[in-house]
Amino acid sequence: MKPTRIACATALLCLSGAVTAQTGADAPSEQQKLQKVTITGSSIKRLADEKAMPIEVMTAAQIRELGVSSADQLADLLSANVAGNTNQVTNNAVFGTDADKTLGGANFANLRGLGPTGTLVLLNGRRVSTHGMSGGSVDLNAIPMDAIERVEVLKDGASAVYGTDAVGGVMNFITRSDYQGLSLRGSYSTPQADGGGQTRRISASGGVGSLARDGYNLMATVTFDNNEILRGTDRPWATGYQPDQYLTPDSTSAVHANMIAGSSSTTSAVYNTAIPAAGTMVGTSGDTTRYTNLNLLAIQGRCQDIPNQVPLAPNVQIWDLFGYTKANSQYRCTRDYGRNYMLRSPQEATNALVKGTFNINDKHQASLELITSDVTNRGEYSPLQVSSGNTTATVNGVTTVSNTHLQTSSPHYLNMRTLVGATQFDPTKPIAYRVNFLNDLGFRIRENNTKNLRAQASLEGTIGRFDYSVSAGYGESKSSATLISGFANTRKLVNLLASGKYNPFIMPGQTQSAEVVAAFEDMQMRGKIYDGKTSVKQFDATLSGSLGKFMAGDILFATGVNARQETYEFSGSQNFLCVDSITAATLATYDNTALTFGCPGNTSSPTLSRDITAVFGELVVQPLKSLEVTLQVRHDQYQQIGGTTNPKVGIKFTPFDSLLLRASANTGFRAPTAQQVRQGVVVSAMTGQFRDPVLCADVNNPQDATQCARLSTPYATGGNPDLKPETSKQFSVGMVFAPIKDFQAYADYWQVELDDRIRALSITEMVSNYELFKDNFVRDPATGVVRYIQAGWVNAAGSKTKGLDFGIKHQMTALGGKISSSLGGTKMISHKERALETAPMREYVGMWSNTTLYLPWRLNASVSYRTGPWAMTLSGLYRDSYEDQNRGPTAQGGANYTSAQPYTRTVKSYSTFNLVGSYSGLKNVTLSGSIINLADRQPSFTWHNVDSASGAGWDPRVADPRGRTFMLSASWKL
Template sequence: MKVKKLAHMIALMGVFAPAAGPVFAQDGAAVMQRVEITGSSIKRLAKEGALPVQVINYDTIEKSGITSTEQLIRSLSANGTGADNMTSGNNVFGADADRVSGGASYASLRGLGPNSTLVLLNGRRIATFGASAKAVDLNAIPLGAIQRVEILKDGASAIYGTDAIGGVINFILRTDYHGLEVSLNDNFTQHGGGANRRLSLLGGVGSLQKEGFNVMGSVTYDNNEKLSSHDRAFANGFQPERGLSPDTTGTPYANQLSGAGTALGTGFKRPGDPTTYLQANPLSFQGKCDSIPGMSQYQTALWKDVTAATRSTYSCAYDYGADYIINFPVERLNAVARGTLQISPDHKLFVEALYGHNKATAEFTPVQISTSLANGNAYPVGGAYYQDLSAFIPSFDKTKPIIYKWRANPWGNRMQEDVTDNARLLIGAEGVLLGKWDYRAGLSHGESTTKTALIGGYGYTSKIYSALGSGIINPWLSAGQSQTPEAMQLIESTRFNGAFQHGKTSLTQLDGNLSGEVWQLPAGPVSMAVGFDLRREGYNFAQDVDATQILLSPGNAALNEASRDIKAVYTELIIPITKELETQLALRRDHYSVFGSTTNPKISFRYQPNGMLVLRGSANKGFLAPSFTQLYSGRLSQELPNGIIDPVYCPSHPGDPAFCAIARLPYFSGGNPALKPETSKQGSLGMVIEPVRGYSASIDYWAINSQNRILNRTPQIVLANAALLSQNIIRNPDNTINYVNAGWINAAGTKTRGADVSLRGEGKLDSYKWAFNLDGTYTRSFKFAEIEGQPYQEYVGNFYSRDLYLRWKHNASLSLSRGDWSGMLIQSYSTGYKDQLPDGGKAAPPPGFNPNVKAYTKYDLSASYTGFRNVTITLGIQNLLDTDPPFTAHNVDEVVGAGWDPRVADPRGRALNVLLKYKFL
């Protein structure tokens, strides 16, 4: 093996040493490249290093019809099945949701969360998402300019420091391109909506080998169209016979509420019925809830513990889950420029500039309003639309105002425009010193800025309340009716449109390393790398207006300018013990200006006893530094959905809404400056076998234990653990809950176990070349405890509101080529899981309820032709069989998606992908 190639591998500690094969099939050129990197005489085994690394080249990505980095990462079997995608981020549900997602999407290897996956560009860090500083937004990656993607499925804190507990995803850009290439990709769905289009231009001049320089650039424009739940029949939240029905009474035709001094008083009784009811809708008494589109009679039997029968028996419900925007409009512009100067055979300098502009138009359902006498927004006596329920409720007092709960459709969908600009400038040098020491150094600065503007559906709280209290606006519109011009003019006067909030992250980095052989052993040379990493990270987040004045505004609390300095040094060794066995050792020490130092070691080995077998393994420690938001975000006031139950006092006050059906319970959340880093211990053990040339298999078993897990202590968790967290539940003198304190804590840890499997075969059949690949991940166990001291619970195969931990996921591909033609068939598969039980299992589900969500299988087919000069034509059909997402009866208040789950399935249905590429001479 050449010294330079070996040293390069040492410096990156296996990140550039490919392993278990790509998710999809790769062409022959990619295979030869991998052999050249490793320098082995055995084709398949030569590609296997001490660490499990998966490689995907850009040609494979194009042929697969993938049009965004999010799609690519979601196709990885090792990536988690969580709510870190743009569909889930478009609908802010659950108190632990990212309220400033802004169209961002994230990676989450092993399902450990975006913060635990390190995303690199050409082996270096880039700034995290400007709105939340949560992690790197995948939309910031210029997918059209990459050469390949390398996924290290092992902990790497000993190499890169924080964020690498779950693994590393490294996007490698083209660095030496000569020529001009233009490509057009059009991906549109059979059933309408959700089309994706891309236009890409790549060009370069000069040759490093011949002319001593190269200048290249790439510009890519993407346009993703909106896809609404209305466009897909499976997005139906009212299927009570299967255990699914809306549990909200915030309806377009308002439900009346009870309360002292109101028309319903503190409750009402029906003739011959001793029960006191607390909420009513005139359509419910008439059996006409379904006369309004999207509305239905509230299914009390399905949600007995969520909404008391006293409140829901005579109420209507609304399927707002079927009003979601599944994919919202996104425009992306990414540009990359790189200039490289070969100043001598052993030294080169380069400058790299990256710019990305991402505009996402998020769209939410109309605001839900619960009126009250205290807020002055009750419907007045004598108003033109006063609903007299005396015919149904003898005790109805029409001399009193009406308070009600209403989905305020006349204001329209809430819309926000999130614009993110990403930029990075890198100056670097690479080369060889004294003929044997490889070096690499770079200085970079990157920024990510996100600006959010409210562009529809939002308004000033005080103005909206005043308008509702006037009686001019009608909360009880029948089908086909509309507000009067006077009412619409009043509604328009309440609106707020304009700049709302903004955030910015920054990253300045100076790094360098030196690697080479240090001495000779009988089994071969010992090689060593030493390096340093100096970074300054910054973040700020602020509102452009007072968010408390905007009704149900979506923002986080302000965070003033915060920064931290990180200083790190590391060393690595490759030691050949025998001709068959080598070990890799790494040690890194990081010092953070905010919480001190941490030292993390790693050891791995590679043993090849013969030409058909490789054994490998690793053991290491890792850490995850708290984010700026987790440390410093301000105190934010929010509200929980209606129907919250006080677990302490509801049992002793059955039927009392003050304890058993609490309306809009307030809570506070925010940062915790006392947070400690999350730490981990992890390891892997695997083998690769090639019994016959061209046929191979690998399996790598992995285990990760973490401690001090950084979790958002949501109000739901606080209430569910009231005995352990009673200090976080602030009560009034009458024992009703005043508010709940929530926020970030160091909770208990996680324990996860599993295995990655890869199968590969390639050969010839007559004049045809074929190749088969399968990459799968088996998760044997994923356990964690929400609070320190609680027993660990198993989540694999069970419903959970944050992430799903599926037993098995895989991607398999079969490719066939002959001459100018090539084709590829891809299968994506994920196992099913136990569904969420309606009513938490407290009520017997209907006979048609299936407690298991079915497995999901999707096929993609593509064909490419290169017979025309300089032209490549690729036609593909994604979701070949037009498979709908599997049905799930989960509560849409906790996970986005009425009747389906965007964490698991692709909602677009069958789509046609057309790719045209032309290379100029």
């Protein structure tokens, strides 16, 4: 990061401060500070103001002051949370790996960029059932934010305390426990720009009984949320067609279909068609190019006369690595699918909590907690597209041939010889074409629903001079996916195309006949496609206290046991046989009433149950008054996987009152999820074109010209039963400096080394790095043609990550009130990773990736002013620039790239400010108003399209697409 950028960022954010600043009435009293509590990352009850570990604490009031209303927004705000495919937009794909298809609608945390499965999410210090379909991580939608009292984020490994998942860190959501009274709260937000993106929330909370006075407390909260969809058409910058910046869609289909050249192979689906294999010249201008693809609107320069349709490759030189040339691209239209991409998901959610806490006597307390949520959201995806062909099938013993090429007898036949002077066009032969069904079937829309339930009973207190805690609980998550529209019955689609009634060459302003419109409606496949369920049964018991004086202080200890049973089951596709391509073998083999084109097919995963038992211990000693040493160790025994022991040592050294030094070293362990191990294998098809780096190494002199722009190349994904657990080694060292009252600065250096890291190999990554993954390209022994590409889960050898967390917070009395400000951030020093054991380590910090973006700098800040009933907070965030997607020869496998266009570019940094104000001068009423994205900053441009990662021309892993947004809320409390 350049010094000028640091200066700008500091000036930008010094107005505000780290999210952890405690303001006004939210600051804990001295009595609260001296209360013994269990701190996240430890099993010992002790004073709440300990700073032996790097923990970030945010109260509910502070979270609201930052304009945050959901757990996923809170995770994005954390500088330690790295941008990845972890939110509803980035992971909600209809195509891609099995993991993508089962994550629809979920939001996850991603501390340190080690993946959602490397971040442990707790509720009141105990585990929550993972997402019902993915089975890997806790869906943040399940967290009842209006019932949360505070959030503690441990930015250090904690496998020695909590076991698996706690490699990147821990997010512990802690609910209110002694609430009294009745409160109602409502909020509404809307972007300033036209379109969707509005949100609504209504919540109610009530509680009776005081633990101190009455010996009991009963409380309940319920929240209703409604979020409207925001589409790419609502934002002018959300488009995949920006040729002036070298971004155009990589798709070969259009609403007005593209005509395809025939093949010289008699077995090809496009053999013996109107455009010969060698192509045809067009017009009389002297152009001798033999064009292999034709589109009447493209030749007339009218692609964009049909909404969302654009020229294919006006900058063909930037696409030549994908096999695009003047001959196959100049006279083709395509669809700007990035324009129609979903920017924010529509969602309806209900969260509820009921909690009872009872003092058995002055030494023992019991509690029972019940939490439930119901979240429904929708995803919109690219419409279906298909190439015509000769389809021969045997169904019920009868052989049929369905020729979906447009026949010369069709009233929709376009004679390109007479229309545009296509010299070699043969009007006596049928036309092969590739069409997109945007106007016929619409978007593919899938609805996701997740229901969560959690019941937890606890008993805690003191026996003699020891503290104890015993707890038992059950949690489950049930998820389902339902096809709403846009998915076609394969046989009915083929029959319609073969009938000649469908017009693939629809002109601007034209519509299909009523009969064709009815046929498309009749072929819609709707209904629940699959569901999944996870559950966790858990029991834990802890005993802690003092073993007496030793050297300079008490020896504190904790010991305990933990046992849990985790289950996972996934139905796979029900009532739908999903296919990505239409072949004779497909039509002949499968039941045509269920055969569905373009749906997200997943194979079932058998019901898997595994038991985990653990014993753990913790010891804190003080060799000197200024020195504290913490020793932790935990042994976990995993059914079917084996045992693991993970120790941790922490040191806190206070040479004088104003300075605290801390350090820790530990090991970690993460077992593969059931989905990663047991998911069945499913075959999908690539979107866009595939240029074979062997058979078409030189696009001008290929070994096999049919492999230069291949469509719908199949690839296989699924579970890997040979996966091994991930293991980690971690280290951190830091300081807290507080030279004066109400001022504190901290800094922590940390590093994490992971071995046998589990990751899903993406098709884009494998094609872009062919030499590394060439063994995964399964070829036909006779022809050398790629039969399919083996993708999916692997142990990816390892990664090394290191960085620096830092922050400053300050409080003072000025201007007739109290001002609290701070600045916090993370400097990612390095993240090196290799995809295979034989591959070299590759640096990812500041580099584009289709999965996780390791930005060099992430800064968050806020400044709050409170006087009487008035309060105001200005907060800001800064996300650093990074190198955009590599479009050069190394990335795409080209050997002789000579284009004058750049391979890479820099994506500009992104920063926004939020302003939140409130007034509580009315009896029992508080009014609040917010302006999110005060300067109306639009996302930084990136030239990647949705084929590589979510977003077209922008990146939802970094930016908020809403623009300037206004929010009003009112609360009433009795």
